[in-house]
Amino acid sequence: MTEEIDLPAEVTLLWGLRETARRGRKPSLTVADITRAAVEVADAEGLGAVSMAKVAERLGNATMALYRYVKSKNDLLLLMADAAIGPAPALPEGLEWREGLTVWVRRVLAVLRARPWVVQIPISGPPVGPNNLSWFDRALGALGGTGLSEEEKVGVVMGLLTYVQGEARLSLDLSTGYRENPEAFGRQYGLALARVVDPLRFPALSRVVTSGVFDGEVPYDDEVDGMFGLTLYLDGVAALIGRAEA
Amino acid sequence: MTEEIDLPAEVTLLWGLRETARRGRKPSLTVADITRAAVEVADAEGLGAVSMAKVAERLGNATMALYRYVKSKNDLLLLMADAAIGPAPALPEGLEWREGLTVWVRRVLAVLRARPWVVQIPISGPPVGPNNLSWFDRALGALGGTGLSEEEKVGVVMGLLTYVQGEARLSLDLSTGYRENPEAFGRQYGLALARVVDPLRFPALSRVVTSGVFDGEVPYDDEVDGMFGLTLYLDGVAALIGRAEA
DNA sequence: GCTTAAAAGCGTAGGTCATACGCATAGGTG
DNA sequence: CACCTATGCGTATGACCTACGCTTTTAAGC
Numbered sequence: 001m002t003e004e005i006d007l008p009a010e011v012t013l014l015w016g017l018r019e020t021a022r023r024g025r026k027p028s029l030t031v032a033d034i035t036r037a038a039v040e041v042a043d044a045e046g047l048g049a050v051s052m053a054k055v056a057e058r059l060g061n062a063t064m065a066l067y068r069y070v071k072s073k074n075d076l077l078l079l080m081a082d083a084a085i086g087p088a089p090a091l092p093e094g095l096e097w098r099e100g101l102t103v104w105v106r107r108v109l110a111v112l113r114a115r116p117w118v119v120q121i122p123i124s125g126p127p128v129g130p131n132n133l134s135w136f137d138r139a140l141g142a143l144g145g146t147g148l149s150e151e152e153k154v155g156v157v158m159g160l161l162t163y164v165q166g167e168a169r170l171s172l173d174l175s176t177g178y179r180e181n182p183e184a185f186g187r188q189y190g191l192a193l194a195r196v197v198d199p200l201r202f203p204a205l206s207r208v209v210t211s212g213v214f215d216g217e218v219p220y221d222d223e224v225d226g227m228f229g230l231t232l233y234l235d236g237v238a239a240l241i242g243r244a245e246a
Numbered sequence: 247m248t249e250e251i252d253l254p255a256e257v258t259l260l261w262g263l264r265e266t267a268r269r270g271r272k273p274s275l276t277v278a279d280i281t282r283a284a285v286e287v288a289d290a291e292g293l294g295a296v297s298m299a300k301v302a303e304r305l306g307n308a309t310m311a312l313y314r315y316v317k318s319k320n321d322l323l324l325l326m327a328d329a330a331i332g333p334a335p336a337l338p339e340g341l342e343w344r345e346g347l348t349v350w351v352r353r354v355l356a357v358l359r360a361r362p363w364v365v366q367i368p369i370s371g372p373p374v375g376p377n378n379l380s381w382f383d384r385a386l387g388a389l390g391g392t393g394l395s396e397e398e399k400v401g402v403v404m405g406l407l408t409y410v411q412g413e414a415r416l417s418l419d420l421s422t423g424y425r426e427n428p429e430a431f432g433r434q435y436g437l438a439l440a441r442v443v444d445p446l447r448f449p450a451l452s453r454v455v456t457s458g459v460f461d462g463e464v465p466y467d468d469e470v471d472g473m474f475g476l477t478l479y480l481d482g483v484a485a486l487i488g489r490a491e492a
Numbered sequence: 493g494c495t496t497a498a499a500a501g502c503g504t505a506g507g508t509c510a511t512a513c514g515c516a517t518a519g520g521t522g
Numbered sequence: 523c524a525c526c527t528a529t530g531c532g533t534a535t536g537a538c539c540t541a542c543g544c545t546t547t548t549a550a551g552c
Contacts, residue, residue: 011438025518025529062531123419140450150457159475166412173369189372192257204386211396229405232482239481271500271547308502
């Protein structure tokens with residue numbers, strides 16, 4: 001059994017599979033400690049405030065000590081992205097696929113709303129962290145009763161994840177901007193568009209603006225039921241499942 | 247006519263509506279010059295290489311000169327995000343909504359593929375730049391023949407934009423990771439998952455892994471037709487339009 | 493044409509950041 | 523007990539954004 005060959009560094013990092021040192025001084029920290037401290041900083045002051053110095057200070061260590069456990073700050077961000085979402089709870093048994101995915105989306109959004117900085121972490125590869133995989137697994141499980149092939153399930157879930165992350169990113173960025181500059185949003189947005197949108201240059205958009213869609217508050221939906229695009233996507237999944245069953 | 251009241255700073259910046267100075271030295275630069283130089287840097291060396299110093303150097307000016315034209319680097323990023331995508335070309339006449347949106351998505355992806363750094367710029371508010379609005383307008387126009395309300399059209403287009411941006415971001419990040427570390431992807435990903443995914447802990451995912459879906463290359467679709475999630479979303483839109491017509 | 497003030501240019505410098513390097517130190521291993 | 527290895531940590535470097543203040547240029551008003 002040659003099991004220890006060639007696992008990408010990212011994987012061994014996220015799964016805590018570093019070979020344990022048998023010689024030398026004992027480590028005073030663990031990767032999990034560092035990750036937890038970094039998450040605390042991000043929770044308190046945002047992702048921008050996460051610096052190696054600040055994380056180390058919170059742990060009572062010197063800045064450079066962290067580099068004994070993490071190759072770079074990017075490594076730390078990867079660890080944070082996995083740790084912050086936690087393991088996915090099991091879905092209730094016996095749900096139809098659509099109910100199951102809706103519950104799943106609601107939970108994803110709840111997690112991302114609690115830690116808005118997660119969606120700001122740049123992604124550099126396919127998901128490999130244990131928590132990420134557990135969320136992936138739950139969504140796949142929700143499609144268990146359908147007649148979809150494994151490949152189709154993967155496509156459905158990846159698309160859903162993409163959509164939800166994009167939606168969360170947009171809506172969280174908007175709410176951040178709103179918090180920083182409240183009077184510029186809401187009615188102001190519609191007014192600004194009305195001032196700037198030339199009916200000749202932007203005919204379709206102009207019709208929308210004059211119809212008053214933008215005059216109210218910025219929609220800013222955190223409710224799943226209000227997520228118009230999600231409904232459309234799930235309708236598309238329903239059509240696919242219908243075709244698969246026919 | 248009180249036209250000059252209360253436009254958000256962001257809007258006047260993006261539309262070049264600053265009041266022209268009547269006193270003092272003449273500016274040797276324009277906001278457009280600065281934006282163009284910054285875009286050139288990003289094209290050549292990536293978004294991370296865009297610094298005020300480097301942009302100023304390319305323009306033959308001192309670093310601090312730029313702050314006479316932009317309030318902060320964030321302002322410059324906003325300008326870049328709008329300038330980089332260019333104005334949206336008009337869609338061919340007489341297309342069905344689905345054909346029109348598909349062409350539109352293909353063009354969006356072509357633009358984002360040409361300038362991958364655009365999707366890395368953090369968003370801080372709803373779109374107000376002229377080029378962003380023109381893209382928005384074209385997509386709305388593609389839905390002209392349908393019976394959807396203006397509000398529904400906005401929802402459909404915003405969802406589509408969210409999805410396409412998310413998909414582009416993911417796929418571009420993956421291809422970046424692939425370029426930096428080719429041997430870790432492709433078959434390696436499937437192998438790593440197989441090593442790490444416990445059937446008891448991740449039952450649904452385990453089924454997918456053993457079915458061999460991940461054993462090939464990472465899909466990495468740039469083709470619209472290969473974008474599984476997009477098809478699902480447009481199917482959902484079709485269902486909505488069908489309901490609206492009935 | 494002369495004065496004046498507003499605005500642009502630019503150098504300096506402060507603060508923060510990631511991280512490379514070298515040396516001291518502690519704790520298994522032989 | 524001696525050695526070797528891996529960690530702890532201070533220093534240092536280079537890059538970054540941007541606040542500040544002085545100088546220079548230009549147009550407006552008399």
